[in-house]
Amino acid sequence: MTVTTNANVSAATANAAASAAATAEASGPQSLTMAKALNTAMADAMRADPSVLVFGEDVGMLGGVFRITDGLMAEFGEQRCFDTPLAESGIVGMAVGMAINGMRPVIEMQFDAFAYPAFEQIVSHVAKMHNRTKGKLKMPMVIRVPYAGGIGGVEHHCDSSESYYAHTAGLKVYTPATVADGYRMLREAIDSDDPVMFMEPKKLYWSKDQVDLGALRAEHDAGTSTEGRAAVARPGTDATLIAYGPSVPTALAAAAAAAEEGRSLEVIDVRTLVPFDDETVCASVRKTGRAVVIAEAHGFASVSSEIVARVQERAFHFLAAPILRVTGFDVPFPSPKLEHYYLPSVDRILDAVDDLQWED
Amino acid sequence: MTIHADHSAPETAVEDHAADVRTKFGISVEDYMLPARHQIQMVNPDGTLRSHDEQGTEPGHEYPTPSDAELMAAYEQLVVGRRVNDQNSALVRQGRMAVYPSSHGQEACQVAAAMCLKEGDWLFPTYRDAVAVMTRGVDPVEVMTIFRGDWHGGYDPKEHKVGIQCTPLTTQLLHAVGVAHAAKLRGEETVVMAMCGDGATSEGDFHEALNFAAVFHLPVIFFVQNNKYAISVPLSHQSVAPSLAHKAVGYGMAGERVDGNDLVALLAVMDRAVKLAREGSGPLLIEAHTYRMQAHTNADDATRYRPDSEVAEWQAKDPLTRMKSYLTDKGLLDDAANHRIAEHAEAVATQLREGLGEDVPVQPLDLFKYVFSKPTPQLKEQSELLAGELAREESAK
Numbered sequence: 001m002t003v004t005t006n007a008n009v010s011a012a013t014a015n016a017a018a019s020a021a022a023t024a025e026a027s028g029p030q031s032l033t034m035a036k037a038l039n040t041a042m043a044d045a046m047r048a049d050p051s052v053l054v055f056g057e058d059v060g061m062l063g064g065v066f067r068i069t070d071g072l073m074a075e076f077g078e079q080r081c082f083d084t085p086l087a088e089s090g091i092v093g094m095a096v097g098m099a100i101n102g103m104r105p106v107i108e109m110q111f112d113a114f115a116y117p118a119f120e121q122i123v124s125h126v127a128k129m130h131n132r133t134k135g136k137l138k139m140p141m142v143i144r145v146p147y148a149g150g151i152g153g154v155e156h157h158c159d160s161s162e163s164y165y166a167h168t169a170g171l172k173v174y175t176p177a178t179v180a181d182g183y184r185m186l187r188e189a190i191d192s193d194d195p196v197m198f199m200e201p202k203k204l205y206w207s208k209d210q211v212d213l214g215a216l217r218a219e220h221d222a223g224t225s226t227e228g229r230a231a232v233a234r235p236g237t238d239a240t241l242i243a244y245g246p247s248v249p250t251a252l253a254a255a256a257a258a259a260e261e262g263r264s265l266e267v268i269d270v271r272t273l274v275p276f277d278d279e280t281v282c283a284s285v286r287k288t289g290r291a292v293v294i295a296e297a298h299g300f301a302s303v304s305s306e307i308v309a310r311v312q313e314r315a316f317h318f319l320a321a322p323i324l325r326v327t328g329f330d331v332p333f334p335s336p337k338l339e340h341y342y343l344p345s346v347d348r349i350l351d352a353v354d355d356l357q358w359e360d
Numbered sequence: 361m362t363i364h365a366d367h368s369a370p371e372t373a374v375e376d377h378a379a380d381v382r383t384k385f386g387i388s389v390e391d392y393m394l395p396a397r398h399q400i401q402m403v404n405p406d407g408t409l410r411s412h413d414e415q416g417t418e419p420g421h422e423y424p425t426p427s428d429a430e431l432m433a434a435y436e437q438l439v440v441g442r443r444v445n446d447q448n449s450a451l452v453r454q455g456r457m458a459v460y461p462s463s464h465g466q467e468a469c470q471v472a473a474a475m476c477l478k479e480g481d482w483l484f485p486t487y488r489d490a491v492a493v494m495t496r497g498v499d500p501v502e503v504m505t506i507f508r509g510d511w512h513g514g515y516d517p518k519e520h521k522v523g524i525q526c527t528p529l530t531t532q533l534l535h536a537v538g539v540a541h542a543a544k545l546r547g548e549e550t551v552v553m554a555m556c557g558d559g560a561t562s563e564g565d566f567h568e569a570l571n572f573a574a575v576f577h578l579p580v581i582f583f584v585q586n587n588k589y590a591i592s593v594p595l596s597h598q599s600v601a602p603s604l605a606h607k608a609v610g611y612g613m614a615g616e617r618v619d620g621n622d623l624v625a626l627l628a629v630m631d632r633a634v635k636l637a638r639e640g641s642g643p644l645l646i647e648a649h650t651y652r653m654q655a656h657t658n659a660d661d662a663t664r665y666r667p668d669s670e671v672a673e674w675q676a677k678d679p680l681t682r683m684k685s686y687l688t689d690k691g692l693l694d695d696a697a698n699h700r701i702a703e704h705a706e707a708v709a710t711q712l713r714e715g716l717g718e719d720v721p722v723q724p725l726d727l728f729k730y731v732f733s734k735p736t737p738q739l740k741e742q743s744e745l746l747a748g749e750l751a752r753e754e755s756a757k
């Protein structure tokens with residue numbers, strides 16, 4: 001069916017459509033990719049609220065270069081899911097105006113480095129409008145950014161740009177690492193009255209998991225929130241690996257390898273970089289006394305350096321060793337044949353864990 | 361000659377736009393899109409009405425003279441606008457405001473941009489467009505808050521449908537496009553006025569905004585006040601296009617040039633542009649030729665980059681004296697009317713002096729209140745930190 005944006009489409013009709021679509025699917029756990037989870041989150045949000053719009057480059061007929069918007073134009077029509085001219089500042093700037101005038105735009109930047117032309121709109125307007133107008137104008141928009149490496153992409157397709165946004169006051173920054181979080185965090189981002197930079201680890205788009213969509217929908221409808229709540233991705237007792245987005249599976253693999261050697265590592269998935277969950281992260285470090293922060297982005301002046309600073313400010317007396325980091329080197333993102341030297345790997349993480357001053 | 365896009369138009373565009381224009385004006389789309397050969401001017405600098413021949417009208421570029429009532433209402437706003445500009449500059453000199461980018465000399469553009477709109481329409485101004493914002497009905501003291509330095513914006517943009525005065529050049533044109541797009545999707549008849557200056561046309565967002573508005577066929581009027589300088593850099597260093605209005609045709613929209621110090625011509629051109637946009641013409645680009653009589657701001661020294669003779673030349677084209685002569689000759693403006701209008705202007709100036717003279721105490725903890733809809737734990741922590749500092753300062757007194 002086609003849901004138009006006319007004001008006469010009542011919320012009741014939209015909700016009925018959402019329920020109908022939901023019940024049409026098999027209930028119970030099913031194998032789902034993160035791509036499909038993100039896609040389903042947008043479709044559910046569009047069914048529930050006629051003011052949710054999806055636009056960007058190639059997101060219409062093609063369904064996005066990663067197919068994350070697949071089928072949205074067919075279901076919701078060209079007015080609610082459409083292609084724009086190829087201009088990122090234009091996409092974000094137009095979304096600002098739409099947000100001013102009652103819409104909830106969910107826009108796609110095709111790749112991390114292609115979002116840079118929109119930097120001025122994001123930093124000077126998206127981030128500041130609420131503060132500038134003392135809350136008179138809200139910016140309920142989601143800027144989806146496929147980011148980071150690990151897919152053998154050529155230059156400008158693999159940047160970890162999250163630190164630019166996390167550094168900017170007024171932006172929330174989410175980055176899911178699991179299929180279920182893909183759904184729940186994107187729904188929450190679309191519901192948010194504040195702008196969310198939604199950083200999608202593109203190497204995890206095709207990762208699969210058993211997910212119960214019905215349960216996730218019920219969780220959403222009950223108002224469950226993941227914002228500012230880090231997850232314990234794997235419990236452990238000897239040291240804490242703090243990771244987010246694309247680095248979470250690598251950290252989990254390192255923890256599994258360490259377990260074989262008799263070392264119990266706890267893995268924390270930060271989930272939302274802004275707002276940051278000091279409580280969960282510091283509780284884990286206080287318990288284990290040792291920590292390694294893992295991130296693909298360059299280490300210098302980054303989210304990973306912020307995490308180290310925050311944890312040592314709050315848990316210094318619980319630390320048995322300096323907090324170490326395993327990050328991308330401070331070089332431009334390498335070409336495909338070199339990227340595995342740059343990216344945090346299981347071996348580099350285990351080496352860092354070994355360096356946490358165990359013998360005393 | 362008729363031009364067609366050699367690619368299919370998006371579904372949202374009006375496909376028979378060409379036929380529509382031919383019916384409406386009896387001219388080709390290209391003639392419609394290109395500005396008239398000369399800027400539209402109706403009243404001479406000495407206040408005399410130009411004859412029909414002198415107005416240089418061409419098919420599709422003929423404009424009826426606005427009604428007496430509209431002219432009188434606009435003139436009143438013109439006088440108020442001039443008084444506001446001069447009052448604000450004085451307040452800066454007295455140290456009551458940090459800065460004021462004056463639109464002295466450009467008041468006709470300011471008044472026309474606001475007066476051609478209806479209540480449900482939107483206006484997106486720049487930092488120099490305070491008079492347009494006030495003409496739209498926003499409280500003068502609230503407008504000036506940004507320049508007094510207590511917050512970045514002082515008025516509720518939704519109350520009068522006026523965007524916050526925008527400092528980064530042309531970024532607000534895209535916001536105008538978004539507002540128009542949202543309105544169109546809901547089937548509302550909203551026209552959006554998007555203002556910028558001549559220097560701003562060099563910015564990338566100018567291009568992106570015009571192109572988006574044209575592709576999505578949105579009712580946006582792009583209104584360029586060509587005041588000849590971007591701080592110190594003259595227009596010749598920004599563009600070698602035949603005129604800024606000529607840029608319209610490249611986007612598939614109509615452009616027009618108008619004498620920006622001739623309020624009669626401005627109202628005529630702007631009124632028609634708004635009417636066309638509301639009727640579904642898509643966006644339009646209007647370039648108004650005017651002059652920034654004063655420096656960029658009080659921090660600037662205009663004598664370093666432009667000769668006094670040039671300023672004197674434009675002084676003779678002043679929009680206010682021209683309109684006054686015209687309306688007096690027309691018998692519309694008598695002593696009583698002059699007196700009433702002057703009193704109105706003085707009342708607004710008094711309101712500004714009193715409102716901006718008050719030393720409103722700033723609220724330091726507001727710093728944290730509006731970053732997000734709900735402060736994050738980190739912002740709460742920082743707010744408590746500052747509150748503690750303030751309490752210690754207070755108890756030390």
